[in-house]
Amino acid sequence: ILERGFSRNPYQEPKERKRGKPKKGKVLCLLERLRDLKDDVLRFFTDFRVPFSNNISERSFRMSKLKMKTAGSFRSADGGSNFCWIFSIIDTVRKNGGNPFKALEQLFNNSFSLAFLD
Structure with missing residues (x-):
């Protein structure tokens, strides 16, 4: 699912070069967090003390x-x-x-x- 999300929302270089880190957008940032924090996001599957939602x-x-x-x-x-x-x-x-x-x-x-x- 994440790979499909990355393919539909590829990172695009900004047209103008400004100071600082270029913005990726909300969708790409969410996809990266889901990928990088997979163990934390799915913890409720392995630790039943953790609720499904907050x-x-x-x-x-x-x-x-x-x-x-x-x-x-x-x-x-x-x-x-x-x-x-x-x-x-x-x-x-x-x-x-x-x-x-x-x-x-x-x-x-x-x-x-x-x-x-x-």
Whole structure:
């Protein structure tokens, strides 16, 4: 499949010579990354701990990006740090089948533990 992609999208020398490395384009760069990082791209075939896609990580990251988009930014570095700290606990508990509300309740009562993660 990659060979067919390379044959359909050959590298073309730029017409004008500018400083720096000539651009290859998005398609050719993607084909080269797929070729060069084949073991990493297909790792989910051999290591079943690796998910097929990164949708889980993207969903985890979406909440903080949404907060930044609506508020513009966090008011302070401490506020951003606290948000990330609390949200990471909520996300970890939720991904491991726990109740996030109970985890936050335990957190604020100083009885929270991540012992359920082993």
